Amino acid sequence: xxxxxxxxxxxxxxxxxxxxxxxxxxxxxxxxxxxxxxxxxxxxxxxxxxxxxxxxxxxxxxxxxxxxxxxxxxxxxxxxxxxxxxxxxxxxxxxxxxxxxxxxxxxxxxxxxxxxxxxxxxxxxxxxxxxxxxxxxxxxxxxxxxxxxxxxxxxxxxxxxxxxxxxxxxxxxxxxxxxxxxxxxxxxxxxxxxxxxxxxxxxxxxxxxxxxxxxxxxxxxxxxxxxxxxxxxxxxxxxxxxxxxxxxxxxxxxxxxxxxxxxxxxxxxxxxxxxxxxxxxxxxxxxxxxxxxxxxxxxxxxxxxxxxxxxxxxxxxxxxxxxxxxxxxxxxxxxxxxxxxx
Amino acid sequence: xxxxxxxxxxxxxxxxxxxxxxxxxxxxxxxxxxxxxxxxxxxxxxxxxxxxxxxxxxxxxxxxxxxxxxxxxxxxxxxxxxxxxxxxxxxxxxxxxxxxxxxxxxxxxxxxxxxxxxxxxxxxxxxxxxxxxxxxxxxxxxxxxxxxxxxxxxxxxxxxxxxxxxxxxxxxxxxxxxxxxxxxxxxxxxxxxxxxxxxxxxxxxxxxxxxxxxxxxxxxxxxxxxxxxxxxxxxxxxxxxxxxxxxxxxxxxxxxxxxxxxxxxxxxxxxxxxxxxxxxxxxxxxxxxxxxxxxxxxxxxxxxxxxxxxxxxxxxxxxxxxxxxxxxxxxxxxxxxxxxxx
Numbered sequence: 001x002x003x004x005x006x007x008x009x010x011x012x013x014x015x016x017x018x019x020x021x022x023x024x025x026x027x028x029x030x031x032x033x034x035x036x037x038x039x040x041x042x043x044x045x046x047x048x049x050x051x052x053x054x055x056x057x058x059x060x061x062x063x064x065x066x067x068x069x070x071x072x073x074x075x076x077x078x079x080x081x082x083x084x085x086x087x088x089x090x091x092x093x094x095x096x097x098x099x100x101x102x103x104x105x106x107x108x109x110x111x112x113x114x115x116x117x118x119x120x121x122x123x124x125x126x127x128x129x130x131x132x133x134x135x136x137x138x139x140x141x142x143x144x145x146x147x148x149x150x151x152x153x154x155x156x157x158x159x160x161x162x163x164x165x166x167x168x169x170x171x172x173x174x175x176x177x178x179x180x181x182x183x184x185x186x187x188x189x190x191x192x193x194x195x196x197x198x199x200x201x202x203x204x205x206x207x208x209x210x211x212x213x214x215x216x217x218x219x220x221x222x223x224x225x226x227x228x229x230x231x232x233x234x235x236x237x238x239x240x241x242x243x244x245x246x247x248x249x250x251x252x253x254x255x256x257x258x259x260x261x262x263x264x265x266x267x268x269x270x271x272x273x274x275x276x277x278x279x280x281x282x283x284x285x286x287x288x289x290x291x292x293x294x295x296x297x298x299x300x301x302x303x304x305x306x307x308x309x310x311x312x313x314x315x316x317x318x319x320x321x322x323x324x325x326x327x328x329x330x331x332x333x334x335x336x337x338x339x340x341x342x
Numbered sequence: 343x344x345x346x347x348x349x350x351x352x353x354x355x356x357x358x359x360x361x362x363x364x365x366x367x368x369x370x371x372x373x374x375x376x377x378x379x380x381x382x383x384x385x386x387x388x389x390x391x392x393x394x395x396x397x398x399x400x401x402x403x404x405x406x407x408x409x410x411x412x413x414x415x416x417x418x419x420x421x422x423x424x425x426x427x428x429x430x431x432x433x434x435x436x437x438x439x440x441x442x443x444x445x446x447x448x449x450x451x452x453x454x455x456x457x458x459x460x461x462x463x464x465x466x467x468x469x470x471x472x473x474x475x476x477x478x479x480x481x482x483x484x485x486x487x488x489x490x491x492x493x494x495x496x497x498x499x500x501x502x503x504x505x506x507x508x509x510x511x512x513x514x515x516x517x518x519x520x521x522x523x524x525x526x527x528x529x530x531x532x533x534x535x536x537x538x539x540x541x542x543x544x545x546x547x548x549x550x551x552x553x554x555x556x557x558x559x560x561x562x563x564x565x566x567x568x569x570x571x572x573x574x575x576x577x578x579x580x581x582x583x584x585x586x587x588x589x590x591x592x593x594x595x596x597x598x599x600x601x602x603x604x605x606x607x608x609x610x611x612x613x614x615x616x617x618x619x620x621x622x623x624x625x626x627x628x629x630x631x632x633x634x635x636x637x638x639x640x641x642x643x644x645x646x647x648x649x650x651x652x653x654x655x656x657x658x659x660x661x662x663x664x665x666x667x668x669x670x671x672x673x674x675x676x677x678x679x680x681x682x683x684x
Contacts, residue, residue: 023640186642190532190556193638201640210642214532214634216557216590220650223592248558250565251593254600292556296535298365298543300528300552308562 003159003166003173004202006051007058009127012065012120014058016046019160023201031055034063034085041092041099048161049235050130050268053098057123060085060106064116075114082110082119095285098270102126130163133268136321138170141231144264144319145175145182149228152185152218155246156198157233157266167266168233169203171319176208183209185227189248190215191291191304215248222259229262231319237267241312241329242279247305253314262316269321272337279309344548345501345508345515348393349400351469354407354462356400358388361502365543373397376405376427383434383441390503391577392472392610395440399465402427402448406458417456424452424461437627440612444468472505475610478663480512483573486606486661487517487524491570494527494560497588498540499575499608509608510575511545513661518550525551527569531590532557533633533646557590564601571604573661579609583654583671584621589647595656604658611663614679621651 008015008028015028020043029045031037037059040046046055063085064071064078071078086103093099109122145151151172158166165173172184184203189195196212204210213221221227230252236244243249243265256263276282289302318325318333325332350357350370357370362385371387373379379401382388388397405427406413406420413420428445435441451464487493493514500508507515514526526545531537538554546552555563563569572594578586585591585607598605618624631644660667660675667674 024637185645187558188532188634188639190530190558193636196634196636196639200642204640204642210640212634212639212642212644214557214589214646216529216532216593217645217647217650219593219596220589220647221645223651247556247562251558251561251597254561254597255593258596258600292530292538292554294535294538295366297530297538297554298546298552300542300546300554302554303527303559303563304556305559305562308559309565 003164003206005163006046006048006160007054007127007163009058009124014062016040016055017160018045019047019198020045022197031059031062033066034059034089037062038089038092041089048156049096049098049271050162051160052093052096053102054127054130054163056089056099056102057106057126059089060103061116061120061123064119072115078114079110082107127163133270133321134162134165134167134170137167137266137268137319138165138174140324141171141264141266141319142174144229144231144262145171145180146228147180147182149182150185150221150226151182152187152221152227152230152252153199154187154195154232154248154252155189156194158199158202160198160202161233167268168231169199170266171231172203172208173206176206181209183211185211185213185221187213187215187218187248189246194246215251218252219255222255222261227261229264230256231264231266234265234267234271235307236271236273236276236282237265237318237333238276238279238282239274239330239333240278241315241318241325241333243310243312243315244279244282244307245310247308250308250310253310256316257314263314264317264319265315266319269337272320272333274334274338279311282309284308345506346544346547347505348388348390348502349396349469349505351400351466356404358382358397359502360387361389361540362387364539373401373404375408376401376431379404380431380434383431390498391438391440391613392504393502394435394438395444396469396472396505398431398441398444399448399468401431402445403458403462403465406461414457420456421452424449469505475612475663476504476507476509476512479509479608479610479661480507480516482663482666483513483606483608483661484516486571486573486604487513487522488570489522489524491524492527492563492568493524494529494563494569494572494594495541496529496537496574496590496594497531498536500541500544502540502544503575509610510573511541512608513573514545514550515548518548523551525553527553527555527563529555529557529560529590531588536588557593560594561597564597564603569603571606572598573606573608576607576609576613577649578613578615578618578624579607579660579675580618580621580624581616581672581675582620583657583660583667583669583675585652585654585657586621586624586649587652589650592650592652595652599656605656606659606661607657608661611679614662614675616676616680621653624651626650
């Protein structure tokens with residue numbers, strides 16, 4: 001499968017695809033030390049929750065590999081140094097849940113086994129688990145797409161945001177791999193254009209039939225009968241099935257309800273948040289006005305929420321790595337993601 | 343009222359606000375000859391259906407004023423020369439209905455009275471009529487906005503697209519002039535950003551409380567209760583009440599239906615097209631992919647329809663210069679705009 005790798009690890013060498021330069025320039029940054037990893041995460045050379053976690057795990061391995069080899073002989077010092085690095089790395093994007101989660105996993109593994117080899121294994125396990133999660137989402141979700149369909153997706157929940165197959169894109173990649181013919185519509189995803197820059201690029205690189213539209217064109221394509229289903233990713237699904245995802249997701253869900261088009265959400269089990277009951281409890285990050293105000297905009301006030309909340313009743317089903325949750329979503333998610341949780 | 347003038351005419355001098363440079367630079371182009379007017383219309387220094395018509399009328403006056411003053415003594419030659427200029431000018435934007443309409447009006451006036459003074463009078467009448475139409479739309483529409491409301495508009499159906507008060511903006515300008523306090527939300531209007539560049543600029547120049555959003559944020563603002571009504575312009579309303587307008591209008595109408603928010607369309611009587619029964623009969627211009635594919639987009643296929651069709655059943659009411667058409671729209675429009683037509 002020809003999917004781009006956001007994170008490459010080979011013989012102890014860590015390389016990150018520099019997503020700031022996509023799609024004009026495809027170049028990998030070699031991460032040689034802690035500072036390099038911190039900067040790559042901080043400046044969004046690597047982005048997407050799972051990809052940040054994977055990159056963070058490997059960055060700690062690189063950082064510890066750069067220490068005095070004799071450090072392993074002194075477990076307390078090894079752990080102290082790792083903890084110092086972990087603390088610094090987690091500051092690269094303080095609000096990224098997967099960053100602190102991955103850093104914590106590496107540190108906890110080291111507590112049990114304070115060796116470079118152990119943390120390298122853990123970083124590789126994090127990476128491998130994500131591949132398996134994406135593949136499982138793809139396996140469950142692939143039957144939702146039929147030959148000749150038009151599939152619309154939003155933002156980037158693809159290989160660039162995770163590993164190998166991505167989440168929302170995994171059903172597309174697997175069907176494409178099997179030779180199924182279908183068309184993917186990608187909306188730009190203003191203001192940061194993750195659809196236009198990243199998703200359109202990675203899917204067309206994989207050889208898919210990709211058509212780019214502006215966010216405000218989705219209704220017209222639906223009215224024309226061009227869209228058979230929508231699949232988006234998610235940053236968080238709350239207990240009742242509300243979906244927190246990139247701004248513009250709610251818009252698509254309402255259009256789908258209007259045109260009676262299925263609206264699917266791809267959700268790795270790690271993005272399910274049963275501690276939060278409803279989507280409206282989630283504080284939505286309001287980002288800098290400069291993202292919206294380009295050189296060409298008038299100098300006025302701006303609203304720039306990064307995410308929106310799609311109520312559970314607008315969601316046709318949630319594709320998880322443990323099966324597809326159908327309404328009523330709260331009960332289905334609990335059954336799939338809590339009772340069998342490992 | 344501090345509204346920008348897209349077209350200025352004073353003592354035989356024609357000046358057009360160069361809208362290509364807005365909002366960064368506010369500069370007027372003096373149109374000294376036919377070629378200058380042609381280029382201003384062709385390159386969209388002036389845009390918006392009514393404003394193009396007004397500019398075209400004055401351009402023909404300027405062009406004929408540049409001819410040998412003795413030409414008036416020979417009516418046949420005067421008419422032949424005007425016809426030649428008119429034919430050329432109409433080629434500047436062949437699909438702009440108001441351009442050919444204004445050019446035809448000037449020529450017909452000249453047939454009755456082949457003098458420079460007559461065509462100058464006609465150009466001024468076209469301009470004056472548009473002012474009156476915008477004012478009438480404002481007078482009818484102003485009661486739809488209440489103090490403290492949040493009003494969302496799309497694209498530019500403002501002073502820059504017409505004269506003085508604009509169409510969709512006329513109710514806002516009149517209420518603002520009376521000291522009413524309300525907030526206007528303007529969406530960017532991808533791909534050409536007429537909302538961000540033009541509407542946000544002209545309304546904030548007039549001192550209104552303006553907030554810019556991306557097109558995909560409207561649903562979130564509606565969910566937050568920030569939007570009390572939507573007012574948009576239109577390029578054409580068909581006999582049944584379907585509304586052809588800038589891409590993204592249909593999206594807003596569907597969101598309004600979902601959130602039970604009134605969706606109003608400001609329609610000068612000249613934009614009512616009783617010859618066409620349904621919106622789907624209108625051929626929608628598909629524009630160049632380069633408008634969507636910025637430097638940052640992947641090289642993929644693009645859909646770029648310039649307009650969309652909002653079905654009559656999603657329209658709360660149509661604000662015309664002869665009154666407000668309420669559903670059933672077909673009958674209301676016919677009563678207002680045909681029976682009393684002049």
